[in-house]
Amino acid sequence: MHELTFKQIIQFLAENRRHLAFLSAAGFLVGLSYCLLTPKIYEAFLFISLPQTNQISAEGVIKEKIAVPSTLNARRILLNPATITPEMLKTCGLKDTNTDRKKFVNAVYATDVDGGERNLMLLVRIPGKERAEQCVNGIAAELLVLTNAIKNNYILHYDPKNQLVLVNEDAKIYRAARVSDSYILPRPGLTILATTLLGFLVAIFFGWIIRLLKHVK
Amino acid sequence: MLLVISATLVISAQLFNKYISQKKIAVFYFFVLLGLSTLVFKTGWPVFFGPDLLILLFFVWAFINLRQEISWQIWLSICLLLYFFCFSPPRMDIEFDNRYLVPMKPFIYLIILYLCSATRVKFDIKTFCFGWIIFYPLLLLWNIFISWLGTGYFLTRPSFIFENNFEIPFLLFCFIIVAFIYNNKDIRIYLLVAIAVLLTGSRSGLGGFLAVSVFYVFSLDRKRMLLVLALVVSILLYILAIRGLSAFNAANLNSIDRLQNLHRIFAIYDYSLTEALKYPLGFGIYQKVPPGICEQSKEYAEWVTGNIYNCDPIMLQSFVARGIFQYGVYVMIFIVAAFFWELRKRMGLYLGLLVLMPILSASFSVGGFSNGLAFGGLLLCLLAYQQNQQNSLEDFTRSQAKC
Numbered sequence: 001m002h003e004l005t006f007k008q009i010i011q012f013l014a015e016n017r018r019h020l021a022f023l024s025a026a027g028f029l030v031g032l033s034y035c036l037l038t039p040k041i042y043e044a045f046l047f048i049s050l051p052q053t054n055q056i057s058a059e060g061v062i063k064e065k066i067a068v069p070s071t072l073n074a075r076r077i078l079l080n081p082a083t084i085t086p087e088m089l090k091t092c093g094l095k096d097t098n099t100d101r102k103k104f105v106n107a108v109y110a111t112d113v114d115g116g117e118r119n120l121m122l123l124v125r126i127p128g129k130e131r132a133e134q135c136v137n138g139i140a141a142e143l144l145v146l147t148n149a150i151k152n153n154y155i156l157h158y159d160p161k162n163q164l165v166l167v168n169e170d171a172k173i174y175r176a177a178r179v180s181d182s183y184i185l186p187r188p189g190l191t192i193l194a195t196t197l198l199g200f201l202v203a204i205f206f207g208w209i210i211r212l213l214k215h216v217k
Numbered sequence: 218m219l220l221v222i223s224a225t226l227v228i229s230a231q232l233f234n235k236y237i238s239q240k241k242i243a244v245f246y247f248f249v250l251l252g253l254s255t256l257v258f259k260t261g262w263p264v265f266f267g268p269d270l271l272i273l274l275f276f277v278w279a280f281i282n283l284r285q286e287i288s289w290q291i292w293l294s295i296c297l298l299l300y301f302f303c304f305s306p307p308r309m310d311i312e313f314d315n316r317y318l319v320p321m322k323p324f325i326y327l328i329i330l331y332l333c334s335a336t337r338v339k340f341d342i343k344t345f346c347f348g349w350i351i352f353y354p355l356l357l358l359w360n361i362f363i364s365w366l367g368t369g370y371f372l373t374r375p376s377f378i379f380e381n382n383f384e385i386p387f388l389l390f391c392f393i394i395v396a397f398i399y400n401n402k403d404i405r406i407y408l409l410v411a412i413a414v415l416l417t418g419s420r421s422g423l424g425g426f427l428a429v430s431v432f433y434v435f436s437l438d439r440k441r442m443l444l445v446l447a448l449v450v451s452i453l454l455y456i457l458a459i460r461g462l463s464a465f466n467a468a469n470l471n472s473i474d475r476l477q478n479l480h481r482i483f484a485i486y487d488y489s490l491t492e493a494l495k496y497p498l499g500f501g502i503y504q505k506v507p508p509g510i511c512e513q514s515k516e517y518a519e520w521v522t523g524n525i526y527n528c529d530p531i532m533l534q535s536f537v538a539r540g541i542f543q544y545g546v547y548v549m550i551f552i553v554a555a556f557f558w559e560l561r562k563r564m565g566l567y568l569g570l571l572v573l574m575p576i577l578s579a580s581f582s583v584g585g586f587s588n589g590l591a592f593g594g595l596l597l598c599l600l601a602y603q604q605n606q607q608n609s610l611e612d613f614t615r616s617q618a619k620c
Binding site: 002003004005006009029043044045079080112113114115116121178180181184187190191193194197198201205 | 280281282283284285286287292295296299301303304307309310311312507508509510513
């Protein structure tokens with residue numbers, strides 16, 4: 001390694017200006033083509049209130065309301081390729097293959113809304129505006145059925161006299177689906193900027209290597 | 218309080234007489250600082266990007282006057298900057314914009330560091346550092362006074378120009394320059410810095426100060442070592458007297474807001490480090506803190522962003538918590554290691570490690586590697602080291618010429 005000066009940097013840029021311009025322009029074109037050719041990803045999301053019932057202590061005392069299943073367990077249904085139902089896949093335009101199951105998991109995001117483990121935000125990012133909305137609604141409908149069944153089973157395992165006093169609230173969508181105004185991916189400005197800069201950096205890198213090789217000779 | 222004020226005034230006066238040669242100019246600068254401090258206090262001007270502006274101006278000058286080796290690691294920082302700016306996953310469509318400039322700062326600082334770490338300046342850094350060490354506690358006292366004028370009672374943590382956790386690393390860097398680079402082991406300097414750290418009430422600052430103190434104690438002769446240890450014991454007794462035994466209870470660590478945030482962010486990974494390692498580049502700089510976690514610390518969201526629903530990761534405050542979420546564990550470690558490598562390359566292992574301490578301790582609180590004032594201090598250490606080396610070389614050449 002040797003010392004570098006500002007003058008050397010300017011000289012280097014001037015000497016390699018053609019390569020720099022060419023590779024930057026190539027990067028620009030790659031970015032532009034990528035943005036034009038890649039499918040446009042839209043985002044759709046809604047909020048679900050999970051089924052509610054009571055906890056019962058070992059002594060049979062009825063305690064405060066809880067969500068059954070909790071947001072964590074509800075998320076587990078959606079984020080595991082093995083537990084996704086074929087209906088969920090179908091509603092998102094996917095086939096029941098292992099590849100599409102993985103695609104589904106990567107397209108779905110579910111999280112606890114308020115730290116209370118009762119409300120779930122469900123979000124999908126897939127190509128097509130209508131399909132994204134249809135997908136999130138379809139998944140939500142399927143999730144309501146599954147979570148209500150879990151809650152009903154939970155209540156049923158208690159003594160029948162306790163079952164009567166337990167809260168029994170079904171899951172529901174409490175904020176309807178919204179879809180992004182425009183596609184969220186690809187992001188043309190950032191992508192073209194990145195590929196142009198990458199082209200520029202690659203040109204500098206190769207110019208630097210060539211310079212080093214000349215030095216060795 | 219009276220004891221602290223008297224000690225500060227006496228030590229400041231003694232150090233001022235001993236180490237500041239151009240007294241009139243120094244007093245003029247002190248009054249300028251007092252004026253600025255009062256203006257910031259009264260008007261609440263936004264000053265957070267002030268140090269960054271100065272760093273940028275310095276960088277332009279240093280780049281034009283560039284003459285140094287540049288580490289190949291600069292490419293890593295450039296690529297990471299490019300990745301996080303252009304390829305970070307998008308946030309939700311209806312969410313607020315993030316302050317994504319702050320998360321990009323560590324990479325920008327690293328690039329500046331690689332290009333300026335051997336820069337030589339003519340500016341008298343030694344006197345500047347003495348000046349800052351002497352004047353900073355006085356500025357804190359002044360802030361206590363003007364705050365008292367406004368509210369009618371004494372605040373133990375005075376109002377600051379920037380923020381207490383931002384200001385202490387810079388003070389510690391000035392102390393390192395004086396005590397380690399220029400090798401001035403006057404105990405009064407240490408005492409004045411200790412008073413300033415206590416006045417600010419910054420916990421991360423105290424952590425950084427204690428870490429630097431370990432290096433300091435071992436660099437002294439036995440007599441001074443005992444004196445400093447006695448001083449540290451008195452500081453601990455002082456804390457015991459004003460805060461009680463609970464100040465030393467390890468269980469109280471849970472009540473520190475920045476550590477709480479660090480703990481909460483691990484909920485994303487189900488409190489598993491292995492799970493956290495599965496996100497090599499984190500969640501990117503645009504992604505919001507998940508709503509469930511944001512909800513638990515909504516007061517910080519409101520405090521930092523002005524809106525309880527704006528879950529901008531900046532609400533996590535601690536650089537480490539934010540970094541793990543935004544950059545991922547690997548990049549977080551890279552940032553710390555990259556700073557250390559460059560410091561070690563320029564100043565050696567001992568000074569490199571020492572200079573890393575203030576910024577590292579601040580990174581568990583607000584600031585750290587994404588704070589202009591902390592990075593400015595680190596850069597000042599490098600400049601002071603280069604200047605000192607240059608001066609030593611010139612002195613040596615002169616003495617050789619005489620011989």
